Amino acid sequence: MPTIVFASSKGGAGKTTAAIVLASELSQHNTTITLIDADPNQHSAKWAQKDGCPTNIKLIEKSTEETIIEDIDTAQEKTAFVLVDLEGTASMAVASAISRADLVITLCQGSQDDADEAAKTIKLVNRQAKVLNRAIPYAVLMTRTNPAITPRTLKHIMNEFHAAGVEIFKTSLIDREAFRAIRSFGGTIHDLDPAQVSGVEKAVSNAHALAVEVIEKIKSLKKERELNHG
Numbered sequence: 647m648p649t650i651v652f653a654s655s656k657g658g659a660g661k662t663t664a665a666i667v668l669a670s671e672l673s674q675h676n677t678t679i680t681l682i683d684a685d686p687n688q689h690s691a692k693w694a695q696k697d698g699c700p701t702n703i704k705l706i707e708k709s710t711e712e713t714i715i716e717d718i719d720t721a722q723e724k725t726a727f728v729l730v731d732l733e734g735t736a737s738m739a740v741a742s743a744i745s746r747a748d749l750v751i752t753l754c755q756g757s758q759d760d761a762d763e764a765a766k767t768i769k770l771v772n773r774q775a776k777v778l779n780r781a782i783p784y785a786v787l788m789t790r791t792n793p794a795i796t797p798r799t800l801k802h803i804m805n806e807f808h809a810a811g812v813e814i815f816k817t818s819l820i821d822r823e824a825f826r827a828i829r830s831f832g833g834t835i836h837d838l839d840p841a842q843v844s845g846v847e848k849a850v851s852n853a854h855a856l857a858v859e860v861i862e863k864i865k866s867l868k869k870e871r872e873l874n875h876g
Contacts, residue, residue: 655766679704693832719746817856
């Protein structure tokens with residue numbers, strides 16, 4: 647079953663929010679998900695332990711460099727999707743998780759510092775690919791974007807990625823109050839009351855678009871592997 651790893655060489659890039667949003671959106675489609683929290687801060691685990699977490703999301707908390715490979719392998723046998731929220735640094739746990747990934751999602755906000763850190767993460771993915779002698783697919787997900795405008799800095803960063811041959815998700819994770827709300831209150835964005843939280847409908851649309859693109863990417867990668875080995 648596909649393992650999707652959320653990686654960034656710095657904290658605060660939006661890993662946990664992206665992992666939670668994708669997990670909760672996938673849970674709406676009659677499938678099973680394991681959410682592995684390998685970040686010492688355990689933010690994903692805190693969300694999953696709140697009331698309202700979908701019952702088809704299984705949590706593995708406090709995954710470490712000693713346990714993460716076993717945690718991923720066990721989860722792959724039991725659920726349809728495995729999502730791994732990693733710590734915001736380069737470590738053995740991060741490298742080990744990347745080695746098991748079917749897709750690495752590298753997070754990047756619209757700043758040059760974030761872009762530089764995303765480039766470091768991509769280099770780590772490529773190093774692991776060389777060690778394993780296999781391709782490890784990755785793509786950059788832009789986070790906390792503005793729904794109304796695309797700043798000049800963000801356009802420049804995205805052009806740099808394109809020029810370097812780095813794939814970027816067509817969907818970005820927009821800065822929405824609804825995404826912050828589920829971090830605080832638990833549950834999914836589908837459970838939020840639009841009368842109390844602004845932009846719920848647009849957040850639902852954003853989450854759905856991300857899930858659809860991830861699933862399409864996973865299917866495309868699987869088909870490509872089958873053709874290469876067929």
